[in-house]
Amino acid sequence: MKALAWHGKGSMRCDTVPDPKIEHPRDAIIKVTACAICGSDLHIYDGVIPSMQHGDILGHETMGEVVELGSETKNLRIGDRVVVPFTISCGECFFCRRGFYSGCERTNPDKLKAEKLWGHSPAGLFGYSHLLGGYAGGQAEYLRVPYADVGPIKVPDGLTDEQVLFLSDIFPTGYMAADFCNIQHGDTIAIWGCGPVGQFAIRSAFLLGAGRVIAIDTVPERLAMARETGALTIDFKAEDVYDRIQDLTAGRGADACIDAVGTEADATGSADSLVDRVKVATFMGTDRPHVLRQAIHCCRNFGTVSVVGVYGGFLDKVPMGSAINRGLTFRMAQTPVQHYLPKLMERIQKGEIDPSFVITHRAKLEDGPELYRTFRDKQDGCIKVVMKP
Template identity: 65%
Template sequence: MKALVWHGTADIRCDTVPDPTIEDGRDAIIKVTACAICGSDLHLYDHFMPGMKSGDIMGHETMGEVVEVGRDNKALKVGDRIVVPFTIICGQCDQCKRGNFSVCERTNRNAKLAEAAFGHTTAGLFGYTHLTGGYAGGQAEYLRVPFADATHIKVPRGLSDETLLFLSDIFPTGWQAAVQCDIQPEDTVAIWGCGPVGQMAIRSAILLGARRVIAIDRVPERLTMARAGGAETIDFDRESNVVARLNDMTGGKGPEKCIDSVGMEAHATTSLDAIYDRAKQAVMLESDRPHVLRQMIMACRPAGVLSIPGVYGGLIDKVPFGAAMNKGLTFRMGQTHVNRWSDDLLRRIEEGQIDPSFVITHTVGLEQGPEMYRTFRDKQDGCIKVVIKP
């Protein structure tokens, strides 16, 4: 089969690789009908996340049709149409029973590596480094889904792949980011980053009743899409001080809730902390660039909430933790517990409350995938979200 394969920094190729096979009785094989490039994939593309090996198949936003089922999998049958959550879950461990699916205790087959890096293991993830199991990703013609009797979202016929695909990651990720804020009717929610997750967080915050949403980015197409979703916007290339601007917009109080939809590769132009981060990262003294996290801590109203869906992978420096403690801020973060939200979000799609396909700007075949990684990373051609049709 054809698949998008990682060969090193900024080196993704469309290769011919062996077809997946059933390896365990709970497995299923799907024929991929749609997949996508996620902002998190760019952390691998730029090689800021450790644990990648040449030959790894990329991708964790995938859906398709079941073509083979393991002997112990009673939940699926050939012909079922499913979305595959990016988090691989057993459905049986203590964390899964609590709905904390992204920290499933059983699915990371490289749990010892994760424990060394993070203190405890996380769930296995598709196409996302050997720290999270080294599982093949879904930017391919076929995908083996381990623990498939639990790791799936069965979806109806009649709704397009484009409408349903983002149940795999970015829609529940934006939703969880907003839910973690515990939004109240009078709240102002500030969202850093208007990429795909930020766009979903904007619409989720509004669906959850936020009085006001303010979105921060610098890419014109993203800011336009944010305004179309109901947000006020700040272009950080035009505002010399985002924190001061947020204070001006909120009567000096700051937003009650803040969401970091950027994560470890925060971009800034001339700020001293951004220059510092770039320098430390270049000599491998810091792995992540926490420019947005610093801004959120300083901007957030005292006793507010910081929600962090943006991915961080390692060490950060010069975070004003004293400000966070003295302001009484609450931090809520983590990879997404996709299956906790999927039933409700599928219902909202079916009822017409939201059509997540609004975020798609490019649709291509697998052969164009390597080129679209570059286009997406460099924010060229108005690219906000890429869907791949194998």
């Protein structure tokens, strides 16, 4: 089969690789009908994520048709259309039973590596390094889905691939970001990053009752998409974010702040961001947390900071004094997708949201390597890429 494989920093190839096979009775094999490039894939592309190996197949936003089933996978049938969560979860352990599927204790065979870095291991993830299981990803013609009796959800008749594909990751992640904010009717929510996850966080905040959303970015196409749904926007290269949010909130600060950017924040010209870049380049640091620092300062007293942007290691100069003295609440996670899937599928069916709004580029799998560059460099108005093998 054809698949997009990583071959070092900045190098993606469309390779011919062996087809996946059933390896466990709870497996399924799906023929991929749609997959996407995620912003967190760009961290791998840029060489930020550790424990990658040449030839690793990327991709964790995937859906398709079931073509083969293990003997213990009874909830699916050959021919079912399914969306596959990026989190691989057993459904039986301490965390899965409590709905914290992304904390699954059983699905990361490389858990000892993760424990050395993070203290404890999260769940295994599709296409996201040998720190998180080394599972082949879904930017391919076929995908093996472990624990298929827990993860994939059937697609109801009448919904297109493009309407449901993003239930695999970015819609639940954006929704969770807003859900973490404990939004009260009329609240002001500030969101850093108007990429795909940020766009879903904007719409989810409105769905959950926000009165006003402030969206922060600098890419014109992203800011325009945010305004289409009613968000106020701040171009961080054109004005001071803190001062603007103070003006908009009469000096109080936003009720909640969402970091939908993560480790590779672009904060051109800010002193702390320049220092972060030097630290990363000289291996003195692992992440660039400019956005997190700013979100903390822009949040009102006793507000919430929701973090869904990906961070990989240790963060410097995070203003914990501000957070502690002003009573901030922090919420963050890799999304327990299975927890959110049913309720979000229902919202799509009811017509409350059509997730396909975020797609700007449609392509074949063979176009993937070039589109990684286009997406990373924010060229051609690229916000979200969908590939159809």
